[in-house]
Amino acid sequence: MLLRMSTLFVRTLREDPADAEVPSHRLLVRAGYIRRAAPGIYTWLPLGLRVLAKVEAVVREEMAAIGAQEVHFPALLPREPYEETGRWTEYGPNLFRLRDRRENDYLLAPTHEEMFTLLVKDLYSSYKDLPVTLYQIQTKYRDEARPRAGLLRGREFIMKDAYSFDVDDAGLEASYQHQREAYQRIFSRLGLEFVIVSAVSGAMGGSGSEEFLMPTPIGEDTFVRSAGGYAANVEAVTTPVPDALPYEDAPAAHVEDTPDTPTIDSLVAVANARYPRADRPWTAADTLKNVVVALQHPSGEREVVVVGLPGDREVDVKRLEASLAPATVETAGEADFARHPELVKGYIGPGALGRANTGREDAIRYLLDPRVVPGTRWVTGADQPGRHVFDLVAGRDFVADGTVEAAEVRAGDPAPDGSGPLELARGIEIGHIFQLGRKYAQALGLTVLDQNGKAVTVTMGSYGVGVSRAVAALAETNHDDAGLTWPAAVAPAHVHLVATGKDPAVFSAAEELAADLVGQGVEVLYDDRPKVSPGVKFADAELIGAPVVVVVGRGLAEGVVEVRLRRAPGTAAPGTAAPGTAAPDAHRPSGEQVPVADVAAHVSRLVADLLAN
Amino acid sequence: MLLRMSTLFVRTLREDPADAEVPSHRLLVRAGYIRRAAPGIYTWLPLGLRVLAKVEAVVREEMAAIGAQEVHFPALLPREPYEETGRWTEYGPNLFRLRDRRENDYLLAPTHEEMFTLLVKDLYSSYKDLPVTLYQIQTKYRDEARPRAGLLRGREFIMKDAYSFDVDDAGLEASYQHQREAYQRIFSRLGLEFVIVSAVSGAMGGSGSEEFLMPTPIGEDTFVRSAGGYAANVEAVTTPVPDALPYEDAPAAHVEDTPDTPTIDSLVAVANARYPRADRPWTAADTLKNVVVALQHPSGEREVVVVGLPGDREVDVKRLEASLAPATVETAGEADFARHPELVKGYIGPGALGRANTGREDAIRYLLDPRVVPGTRWVTGADQPGRHVFDLVAGRDFVADGTVEAAEVRAGDPAPDGSGPLELARGIEIGHIFQLGRKYAQALGLTVLDQNGKAVTVTMGSYGVGVSRAVAALAETNHDDAGLTWPAAVAPAHVHLVATGKDPAVFSAAEELAADLVGQGVEVLYDDRPKVSPGVKFADAELIGAPVVVVVGRGLAEGVVEVRLRRAPGTAAPGTAAPGTAAPDAHRPSGEQVPVADVAAHVSRLVADLLAN
Structure with a gap:
């Protein structure tokens, strides 16, 4: 298989495409592998x-x-x-x-x-x-x-x-x-x-x-x-569900004026200052945050739902959607709130939510995080502006219509199977x-x-x-700052053969080498362009990223051809390292000078080795 | 490549599918090559x-x-x-x-x-x-x-x-x-x-x-x-355009009552009986038939157009459409006629058609067959019920808005390049x-x-x-009454290997032969089904149509295996012969008995020969 740069349908770009956010997108477009036809719809070019x-x-x-x-x-x-x-x-x-x-x-x-x-x-x-x-x-x-x-x-x-x-x-x-x-x-x-x-x-x-x-x-x-x-x-x-707690000794719930508690932290501070727990201080995890979302059902129905979860965690919309599929989750808007005057923004509590709590058939569905087990004591909204309820006990003072995996998972959370922190x-x-x-x-x-x-x-x-x-x-896995660095097994060609300069002897030697390699089953992309500078040719070779680069140039007069590996053998794929940490030179090993008589055999062995690994 | 009938995803059918009109459709479905997913939309099965x-x-x-x-x-x-x-x-x-x-x-x-x-x-x-x-x-x-x-x-x-x-x-x-x-x-x-x-x-x-x-x-x-x-x-x-004729000596056009002329033949008979030409009898080719069609333009516009052509020819809608593309041609309906009261059904003549003839900007577009050259004399409708006009001369008495290739082409018509009859x-x-x-x-x-x-x-x-x-x-090209008869180059497998009977020795010999053949690059479909009768296996082999059928069966005891060609070498592809004319036996050559020791080499050579031709 022989491709020639002089005729190959490719045009490399020195600039990143404006819409490309990630390396694979940038490089596949710049190196002439793909081209956008419409949003999210691509054309495959020959490479x-x-x-x-x-x-x-x-x-x-x-x-x-x-x-x-x-x-x-x-x-x-x-x-x-x-x-x-x-x-x-x-x-x-x-x-x-x-x-x-x-x-x-x-x-x-x-x-x-x-x-x-x-x-x-x-x-x-x-x-x-x-x-x-x-x-x-x-x-x-x-x-x-x-x-x-x-x-x-x-x-x-x-x-x-x-x-x-x-x-x-x-x-x-x-x-x-x-x-x-x-x-x-x-x-x-x-x-x-x-x-x-x-x-x-x-x-x-x-x-x-x-x-x-x-x-x-x-x-x-x-x-x-x-x-x-x-x-x-x-x-x-899945969230490990804690054991239910006894609540016989829990104090009765009490509603209090709580001005100046715009944040969970300020609410926790007020709780600890004015209504302290006997056993331990209140924390953000003891506040019950009730988040209003709108479910878009496939039938077209839009349903307002409230998710209750510990105040130290955010809702993870993807987790919530996975729990409620096939419905999709959207942010509740003004129209949703207008349809539900029982929702007092900033002070939403279980009292306004769920069939059992409200006694209403048309109550908003109330879904709780699995951590809200019976016996847990909460600080939460009292469904009145400026007021919160304290010592509200799950299972005693409120229940849910169901549980839901909606809370974000955080590093350090316990694995559900007990195998340690995540x-x-x-x-x-x-x-x-x-x-x-x-x-x-x-x-x-x-x-x-x-x-x-x-x-x-x-x-x-x-x-x-x-x-x-x-x-x-x-x-994503196989690139560096200069371009793509394909493994041999999937590279568009095994060898990128570059002829430099203007000496016809160079081009005919390269031509012969290309034919030799192709005859041995090596796939060659031959840069045979007569009027293109060595710098441009090398840059294209690095961008396109065939694993072996062979340069026929001035060395030919001394009987040698340069053979480079695009990526040093054994180098970790740069794409998986932190960006920018790899020293650029590590991926551009300087070439080996190989006698021209040996080069076809040498390269063909090298390619076979790369394919075997 | 080895496929086994015991596991291959295929189910052959003995009956033709109800919706299949042509052999390729019938056989590709029956032999398990394709399956309909929706009208005009097919699934490809493994074969x-x-x-x-x-x-x-x-x-x-x-x-x-x-x-x-x-x-x-x-x-x-x-x-x-x-x-x-x-x-x-x-x-x-x-x-x-x-x-x-x-x-x-x-x-x-x-x-x-x-x-x-x-x-x-x-x-x-x-x-x-x-x-x-x-x-x-x-x-x-x-x-x-x-x-x-x-x-x-x-x-x-x-x-x-x-x-x-x-x-x-x-x-x-x-x-x-x-x-x-x-x-x-x-x-x-x-x-x-x-x-x-x-x-x-x-x-x-x-x-x-x-x-x-x-x-x-x-x-x-x-x-x-x-x-x-x-x-x-x-x-x-394209229709060779005759030379224009002189019409100085042509009689003046004259409108006549023509009762009882429901057909072109009857009109021609009346013309010859009552208004004969001096030079030769009138023929159907001298009547000018004016056919009303409705063009559906891509813009959505519907346009009524009249095509004038010699009365001995029909309009070929595909030719007319090709001439008028991208408009499509539909039959004119009652609504079209209602919009154009100038069209007197059965008696439509040039007088009601075309801008020049009518002097009206909104006249119906009138398109003429290329044979209607200036000087030709016609019998045609007079735009009045029961009346025709005689000796109407093209170029003198009427003109068109354009010419159109709408008339059917008939065997014997002259080639446009003068290279003889078509x-x-x-x-x-x-x-x-x-x-x-x-x-x-x-x-x-x-x-x-x-x-x-x-x-x-x-x-x-x-x-x-x-x-x-x-x-x-x-x-279509490669089938006979029993099934498909693929050329080796495109057959799903080169060899259909059939093991018959219940003798384990047969199955193990067939298994070994299959492995030998695959080792030599031959593609084998091996019918290894243990409980299927030889008749069913042979019928499946003929239906599926691999070019070589190898049967391991009772002959094995005498040390021979049968090798059949699905289609006799050199046989004309039956699909191109007239249906039903091929003698069925011609395509089911009886098998050659090959010593079991030679069969792999024999078959592999046979396949190579078939692939080379």
Whole structure:
């Protein structure tokens, strides 16, 4: 494979694109791998398409290795199957919907559970046909509210989505493990660092899921881990519920005037000064903060809900949304408050909230943090301006309509499994695997006959790799200040061959070397441009980031060619280090002078070594 | 590559699907290659995807061979570029349109001229950058009024679309020829018979185009050819215009009562009996038939137009539409006639039509067949019930607002280039190449600086292969009554290996043979199902259609294995013969008995031979 810079459809840019926030986006655009076509919608240029194809090949090999069979579904799908599972509505504005010329409803599929379920139902009917795992590498659509970061969060993107079909739970567990192991191999082969974390299933439904996150400070997902091995997406973290406390000796609740307590700290100070607890001082964690939010239900209904949580914690909207899916959470506005005059801003207390507390059928739904167990004593609003209630005891003086995981998770919080304090980090979701169970099979009637001739509902898993996102994740992991630094396995070419100067002997030697290397299966990007300065050529080579750079230039007169590694061997991928900490020279090892007679063999061995690692 | 029937995701059907009209559709569904997801929208199953991938590989190789570079565009595109070229409107109801969550207009691209133009504009700026040819293999959308015939006319389909960019006409001509030659190689390698015909450019615009049609009676396109080498899509056939005739001696036009002339023949009989011509008898070709049609313009306007043509010919709506594009042609209805009381049904004549004839600015547009040259004498309607006008002379008594190619082309009509009489045939459009010229570059401002630093508008070509349609065309060409008969180059597997009976020795010998063959690079589909009868296995093998069938069965005891060719070598592809004429036995050669020790080498050589041809 020989590409020539003189004809390759590429134009490198010295400036960062204005809309690019993260390194992968900046560099993939600047180095001519991708180009924006519309918000969150990208075109793959020749270099980008080559990297994409290599990532796809790794995914295909690992899917084949576990016996998954490739199929290919349309992206344009009829409404009906998604209606039957409820997802036509549940997806809300994230779904691209359209009508055909006969006014039938269609969608651009964000994921294909329904269609795979129907296909297996169409072809298979017996337990003997199972297990089967099918997959596709296909273009997906999601009308993101905020597409960002280039390929990391797009509206049209490429996924590998696999679906397993089993007769029983043990089968599903086995199919799930096969995929899980294949994912580990895929990401390891790609050189992508990953953490497997428990996750929430969201619109997908099902009984459990895990995400493969690539740790990076620019990641959109926050996850936690403990020294004892617990790891979860922050949305999936459950709060350890403390034991209920006895409250026989608790003082009666009392409402007090509390002027000049605009903040929680000032309220705590007043509480300790004027209404101290006998056992210990009040802290912010003893105040009960009631946060008003508006839920947007897929049906279109807007519901005002109040979340009660300890005053030392903020609401984490993503956690709250995960708890209340498929509803989405919005800030409550003036219109919401106008509809609910019982909400006294700044002094909202349980007395105005919840069916049991108010005795009203149409009361605002009141959801409590799991820490608010019976017996806990609180300072909170008294539903009157300038007044708070003290010693309000949960379970005695108020109850909730339900609990909700809405409070932020903080470093140092205990892991739910008791494995120690949590630390927080950020990551990019590069894979997500789900034990769906029978949700889709039930909704769409996928049964098979078992050994006894009895119809049993099939149990399913679904398994996604963000293929285009993986390309961005690779760029995040493999770059330095000068450009991209691809691992050989996914680089658009193994060797960037640069001919410098104007000497025709240099160009013909380079031409010959290119042919030699190509003959040995090495992929060469040859910078054969006659009138471009060495500086520009080197800058392009660093920006484009092939792992080996070979320079044919003045040394040729002394019979040598320079061979450089784009990245020193064994160097940690700079993208995962703190930005700016790597010494630039570490990634630009000076070249080795190789006798021209040996260079093809030398480079070809070098490439083989890089590919093997 | 080893596939096992025991686990392969396939279910063959003995019955034709109810909606399948053509062999490729019937067989690709029955043999488990594709499955319908929605009208005109198909899912590729593992066998189908393998054929598709092989067709794509051939296309990629031939594109690479002429230096075309692969990119990949989104399918979901913003409205604006298509608005600038007018195609947002011109595509009418064939375009899938949708809105995103911000109410911006998008489309699912039917073809990508606009986006490629903008991409080249984005990256390139100098004549030195050109020529460049880019292509993609990508999913396209077209909301067909009547999706039909499975993959032959779908609403979501796969195309290879290439685009060339040149500074001048000579460059475009060269780029066009490179593509034309690549297309010939692609279709020849696939074993698809083709005819290259002149075509009309339709919504694509541009100065000229040619189609690659695969001749078959089930084709949707009608084309013509002459013994002298002329070939054209029937829409592109131009009528040789006769010389104008002198009309000094023609009698004056005269209107006559013509009761009892409900047909053209009866009118001709009356004309000859009562108002004979001096020179020769009147014929149907001397009657001027005025056909009322309604044009639906992309703007939404509906325009009634009258087409005048010799009474011995019918209007060919596809030819008329091609002449009047982007308007579409509909039958005129009662409402149209009601708006135009000057149209006297059955007696419409030129007197009521056209600006010049009526002297009215708002007259109905009157378009004439090219044969109606000045001096020709006609019998036609007199715009009064029961009356016709005789000896109405074109150019003397009436004129048109324009000419139009609307009349059907008939076998025996003269070729426009004088190369002899035309014959008619039908075909499937498998490729279409266009010299677009500067239409898109002009609309979107794609210029480059020439040698003198002057901005010149780039000239473009576009080149399409229907990749998914080619799979259907292959199935049309390669089948018999029992199933598909793939050429080795595109078969989902080279060898269908069948183990029959219950003898474990048979299965282990077959297993070993499969491994041997796979080791030699042969692709094997092994029917390892333990409890399926030989009859079912043979029927499946014939339906699925791998070129070599190897049977391990009772012969094993005597040390032999049977090797069959699915199709006798050198047999004409049955799909192109008249249906039902091929003797079934001709395609089911009886097997050769090969000693078990030699069979792997024998089969592997056989496969190599088949692949080489």
